[in-house]
Amino acid sequence: MPKIAKVIVDVPTMQTDRPFDYLIPAVLSDTIQPGMRVWVQFGKGARKVSGMVVAISQHADYAGTLKPILTTLDYAPVLNPELLALSQWLAQTTYAFWITCIQTMLPARLKVDTDKWVHASATASPQTLKLLGAQAELALAELTPQALAPVMKAVQQGELTVEYRAHDRARVKTEDHVVPLLDIADYDQLLTELRKNAKQKAHLLNALMTWVTRAETPAVKQVTQTIPRTQLTQAAKAGWLRLEAREVYRDPYPQLANQALTTALPLTPEQAPVVATVGAAVAAEQAKTFLLEGVTGSGKTEVYLQIIAQALAKGRTALMLVPEIALTPQMVQRVRGRFGAAVAVMHSGLSEGEKFDEWRRIQRGEAQVVVGARSAAFAPLRNIGICIIDEEHESSYKQADAPRYHARDVVLHRAQSAHAPVVLGSATPSLESRARAEKGVYTLLRLPHRINQQPLPQVHLIDMRQAYQQGGRDDFSAPLLAALAKRVSRHEQSVLLLNRRGYSAFVMCRECGYKVMCPNCDISLTLHMDTHSLRCHYCGHEEAIPQTCPSCGSKKIRYYGTGTQKVEASLNQLLPQARVLRMDVDTTRRKGGHAKLLKAFGAHQADILLGTQMIAKGLDFPDVTLVGVINADTGLGLPDFRASERTFQLLTQVAGRAGRADKPGEVLIQTFNPEHYAIRFAQAHDYEGFFYAEMAIRHRGDYPPYYYTLKLTVSHQTETKAAKAIYSLAQQVTAALSPDARVLGPTPGAIARLKNRYFYQMVIKYKHEPNLGAVLTQILDETQSSVKNGFQVAIDPEPQDFI
Ligand SMILES: Nc1ncnc2c1ncn2[C@@H]1O[C@H](COP(=O)(O)OP(=O)(O)OP(=O)(O)O)[C@@H](O)[C@H]1O
Numbered sequence: 093m094p095k096i097a098k099v100i101v102d103v104p105t106m107q108t109d110r111p112f113d114y115l116i117p118a119v120l121s122d123t124i125q126p127g128m129r130v131w132v133q134f135g136k137g138a139r140k141v142s143g144m145v146v147a148i149s150q151h152a153d154y155a156g157t158l159k160p161i162l163t164t165l166d167y168a169p170v171l172n173p174e175l176l177a178l179s180q181w182l183a184q185t186t187y188a189f190w191i192t193c194i195q196t197m198l199p200a201r202l203k204v205d206t207d208k209w210v211h212a213s214a215t216a217s218p219q220t221l222k223l224l225g226a227q228a229e230l231a232l233a234e235l236t237p238q239a240l241a242p243v244m245k246a247v248q249q250g251e252l253t254v255e256y257r258a259h260d261r262a263r264v265k266t267e268d269h270v271v272p273l274l275d276i277a278d279y280d281q282l283l284t285e286l287r288k289n290a291k292q293k294a295h296l297l298n299a300l301m302t303w304v305t306r307a308e309t310p311a312v313k314q315v316t317q318t319i320p321r322t323q324l325t326q327a328a329k330a331g332w333l334r335l336e337a338r339e340v341y342r343d344p345y346p347q348l349a350n351q352a353l354t355t356a357l358p359l360t361p362e363q364a365p366v367v368a369t370v371g372a373a374v375a376a377e378q379a380k381t382f383l384l385e386g387v388t389g390s391g392k393t394e395v396y397l398q399i400i401a402q403a404l405a406k407g408r409t410a411l412m413l414v415p416e417i418a419l420t421p422q423m424v425q426r427v428r429g430r431f432g433a434a435v436a437v438m439h440s441g442l443s444e445g446e447k448f449d450e451w452r453r454i455q456r457g458e459a460q461v462v463v464g465a466r467s468a469a470f471a472p473l474r475n476i477g478i479c480i481i482d483e484e485h486e487s488s489y490k491q492a493d494a495p496r497y498h499a500r501d502v503v504l505h506r507a508q509s510a511h512a513p514v515v516l517g518s519a520t521p522s523l524e525s526r527a528r529a530e531k532g533v534y535t536l537l538r539l540p541h542r543i544n545q546q547p548l549p550q551v552h553l554i555d556m557r558q559a560y561q562q563g564g565r566d567d568f569s570a571p572l573l574a575a576l577a578k579r580v581s582r583h584e585q586s587v588l589l590l591n592r593r594g595y596s597a598f599v600m601c602r603e604c605g606y607k608v609m610c611p612n613c614d615i616s617l618t619l620h621m622d623t624h625s626l627r628c629h630y631c632g633h634e635e636a637i638p639q640t641c642p643s644c645g646s647k648k649i650r651y652y653g654t655g656t657q658k659v660e661a662s663l664n665q666l667l668p669q670a671r672v673l674r675m676d677v678d679t680t681r682r683k684g685g686h687a688k689l690l691k692a693f694g695a696h697q698a699d700i701l702l703g704t705q706m707i708a709k710g711l712d713f714p715d716v717t718l719v720g721v722i723n724a725d726t727g728l729g730l731p732d733f734r735a736s737e738r739t740f741q742l743l744t745q746v747a748g749r750a751g752r753a754d755k756p757g758e759v760l761i762q763t764f765n766p767e768h769y770a771i772r773f774a775q776a777h778d779y780e781g782f783f784y785a786e787m788a789i790r791h792r793g794d795y796p797p798y799y800y801t802l803k804l805t806v807s808h809q810t811e812t813k814a815a816k817a818i819y820s821l822a823q824q825v826t827a828a829l830s831p832d833a834r835v836l837g838p839t840p841g842a843i844a845r846l847k848n849r850y851f852y853q854m855v856i857k858y859k860h861e862p863n864l865g866a867v868l869t870q871i872l873d874e875t876q877s878s879v880k881n882g883f884q885v886a887i888d889p890e891p892q893d894f895i
Pocket residue numbers: 357358359360363386387388389390391392393394519543709710711712748752
């Protein structure tokens with residue numbers, strides 16, 4: 093009885109979002125396993141596509157004749173059974189295509205690329221044949237837009253046919269090594285036969301004898317420092333040696349390779365019981381979730397490292413997630429410093445090749461500790477013994493595009509099947525997690541004090557309404573300037589936060605008020621002084637800054653908004669003695685830019701580190717005694733029920749950068765809302781107070797964590813079509829819901845037009861809705877058939893952004 097492979101093909105549509113049956117040819121019957129990528133023929137044109145074997149069975153679900161699998165792309169599964177099951181769970185819970193989930197879980201290098209080629213069909217006219225020139229076929233990707241137009245026309249008329257050709261990009265990096273082939277006596281003999289002046293050959297033969305004695309096979313890279321490569325090739329031809337390509341890993345952190353390992357610190361009386369409690373769950377293989385609520389500088393990272401060590405000692409592996417912006421070189425160094433080569437790092441700053449190699453080191457069991465950002469939740473670790481999510485409140489753990497997963501949920505799901513405990517750590521836990529701890533679903537553990545009983549920094553609020561009346565200058569109040577100046581004279585350091593949430597610099601005409609807008613999106617363009625251009629942060633459109641107003645022709649074009657560059661310029665004017673380092677998207681765009689700036693600041697090459705949100709987290713610099721917040725409240729006005737929570741978290745985190753060593757810290761927060769509860773609780777370092785106050789507000793408004801939320805978005809290039817569609821979907825959804833559910837909207841998206849598409853959305857708030865999943869799947873099914881009409885529907889469970 094032939095065996096059947098169930099294959100998910102790489103064709104992401106609703107109709108193809110299920111396993112298809114393929115025959116396993118006899119030659120492959122011993123090889124093929126679930127989790128392997130294969131080539132198959134698919135669809136009408138029987139074109140070659142890649143796919144993933146998700147199961148093997150004796151039974152076909154399809155009654156017709158089955159096509160065979162053409163061949164495999166992998167020698168071993170790239171998804172193990174646990175991850176394969178996870179991919180299916182992910183597809184179900186995020187309403188995404190199964191193939192999209194599979195691809196999200198694998199490194200980009202394992203995604204098969206398809207190129208389109210055209211060649212002449214039997215009906216091709218001489219004119220069409222001319223398009224091909226002397227070639228038998230053309231790669232579409234290489235044609236210019238002008239050349240493409242007539243080719244596409246010929247394709248539509250059937251004179252040219254398109255062929256899809258997929259190719260695997262999973263290439264490993266190799267390095268050549270010299271392998272001696274003879275023994276010492278032979279080399280000695282050759283040496284005596286050499287002509288006197290053949291100095292290079294003599295040198296090589298001597299070297300070969302040394303390598304044979306030491307049983308070495310040195311890298312060609314090293315050998316060619318003293319012996320020319322041509323000598324090696326000649327010697328290889330003569331049969332003296334062989335050049336062998338060996339697989340090497342690309343190391344994203346070569347500078348950390350030979351670092352001496354750090355040892356565990358003696359734990360403080362607060363840390364010790366936390367490590368013991370979680371350690372017990374690690375030992376007992378209990379899938380328990382702990383919420384570690386520890387103030388900034390309380391030594392959470394040391395706790396994580398010691399818990400990880402316990403899991404490793406049991407022969408199990410560890411997964412540690414850190415938000416992208418907190419994944420500083422400092423953090424990587426701390427983990428690599430403790431566990432050395434056992435650590436693999438996964439984040440978006442790595443090259444594709446580095447990501448692939450780190451993934452393979454994990455896959456092969458050579459790395460047992462993974463530290464990484466959101467996507468590391470899918471690291472191919474086996475035998476997980478502990479999972480840690482640092483800064484668990486961070487919204488960047490939620491992916492905004494399909495599959496719209498939350499890394500915290502993925503990790504909790506994996507830990508459950510691995511019987512491993514999870515630690516969610518934060519100084520400012522999300523309301524959702526803290527509420528679960530309140531109900532006893534999670535176990536609450538606390539580190540209420542800083543290491544060595546260092547006090548948390550004093551926080552002062554500066555009322556900017558008064559400061560402006562008293563003649564404050566630019567963005568700086570008198571007290572903040574004075575405090576900065578004092579630090580400079582004492583050779584201490586300061587961190588200065590410019591809150592960019594809900595905010596950006598723009599260009600406006602002072603005569604007529606014209607703002608330069610993106611031609612594709614309903615949003616003003618953002619000013620970038622380093623490139624002297626205006627850019628759209630949504631679609632990437634870029635244009636030069638106009639000299640005169642495009643609307644009225646006036647020359648009174650002015651720059652508005654507190655951009656970091658503008659703040660830096662006024663700091664240089666107001667405090668000429670201070671050396672300022674600016675850290676924002678512009679100065680950290682290049683690879684390693686982030687690390688370079690932090691290193692310079694750590695080496696005291698600057699007095700002030702000025703930056704956006706990215707400086708608020710994870711930094712541990714002992715000489716920082718002042719933290720200034722230029723604008724605390726830009727995010728408070730956003731139409732989002734999490735606005736207060738986000739502001740509280742940001743202020744608490746950034747305040748936590750001050751006074752972490754022996755010198756006491758001070759924090760100055762400039763605000764227009766000094767009475768706002770989020771700002772007051774941040775001033776008092778009172779997370780618990782904030783939690784209960786905010787819970788009351790959420791309760792009154794029927795918001796999470798009391799309700800679940802789900803956002804449904806429809807877009808179309810024609811505004812009326814999008815609007816009509818959302819109203820009919822709203823009816824369809826409402827009909828399926830119980831009276832307890834609430835529907836907000838439909839409304840136009842906060843940015844109603846993006847990339848020339850119009851967006852309409854609705855938000856569903858609910859507690860228990862057993863029918864919701866079915867009606868959403870039905871909606872996806874129905875709208876998918878209208879994709880040809882240009883509709884796009886997106887379902888976002890627990891969205892992090894309501895705009
Ligand atoms: N047991 C200990 N003994 C001595 N020093 C410690 C101990 N544990 C941690 N530290 C030190 O205390 C400082 C703060 O610790 P750490 O950075 O781990 O805090 P954290 O809670 O992760 O802070 P944040 O949430 O602000 O990032 C670090 O410099 C760390 O080396």
